[in-house]
Amino acid sequence: MTTSPRSVYRKGVDVAVGLVGSEAVADAWDAPSALVGMTVGELAAHLARSVLQVEWYLDGPLTPDAPLVTAVAYYGDLTGTAEPTSELNTGVRERSAQTAAHGRDALVAAVVAASDRLRERLPHEPADRRLTVGHRGHTLLLDEYLRTRCVELAVHTEDLALSVGSDVRAPASTTAVAVDVLVGAARHRHGDVEVLHALSRRERATTDALRVL
Structure with a gap:
């Protein structure tokens, strides 16, 4: 089984793009989503931004x-x-609203076209390809950035699906990468002892170490 970040990301993208373009999402576009402060359309836009x-x-x-x-x-x-009112979450909602403001049809057309271009492009990008994330200023290797997008795809595919009563979920391989990254982030943020307690001895935990997002 192929487990490269690029192939795992592609699998997650295919599912997410299908969900964003679904009639269920179109019908509920202006309704509240499972995430407080975001409509279904805004959540769909946030998911689409992972592409x-x-x-x-x-x-x-x-x-x-x-x-x-x-x-x-x-x-x-x-x-x-x-x-919910942090600079981080406020920025997420604002960027999502800006993307959704172009309308459902425009969003679907844009994400399908971008997905098609990336399908052709990603296999040809070199292993040392770097990119800089505009709104955060971080520079990552492309494959590392795709691992972050697997997190977004896994988490928000479920969020959007639950918002419209769908049982669609990210592929298991995409979710596995997301879990790997998030557990690593928990260790990075809280240290191994706190993560160990969260996994095995909750009564000794001093923080909710496994809650990363």
């Missing part, structure tokens, strides 16, 4: 000589993840 942003950042400016950030550190260093 759109890869192309944007591949074609965008690269910060020269920037230290490389891993997928684990990308999430492990986040702050304000549990606070």
Whole structure:
């Protein structure tokens, strides 16, 4: 079984794009989603950005000589993840609303086209290909960034599916990468002892170490 980040990401993208373009999402576009403060359309846009942003950042400016950030550190260093009004979560909602504002048809057309282009492009990008994430300023290897997108695909495919009563979920391989990254982020943020307690001795835990996002 192929487990490269690029192939696992592609599998997750195929499922997510199908869900974003589904009639169930179209019918509920303006309804509240499973995430507080976001409509179904805005959540669909947020999920779609896991495809759109890869192309944007591949074609965008690269910060020269920037230290490389891993997928684990990308999430492990986040702050304000549990606070709805944090700068992080406010920014997510604002960017999602901006993307959704173009309308359902425009979003579906854009994400399908980007997915098709990435299908052809990703296999030909070199192993040392870097990109800089515009809104955070981090520079990652492409494959590490795709591991972060597997997290987004796994988490938000389920969020969107639950919002419209669908049983669609990300592929098992995409979810496995997401779990690997998030457990690594928990270790990065809280240390191995706290993660050990969260997994085996909750009565000794001093924090909710496994809650990363």
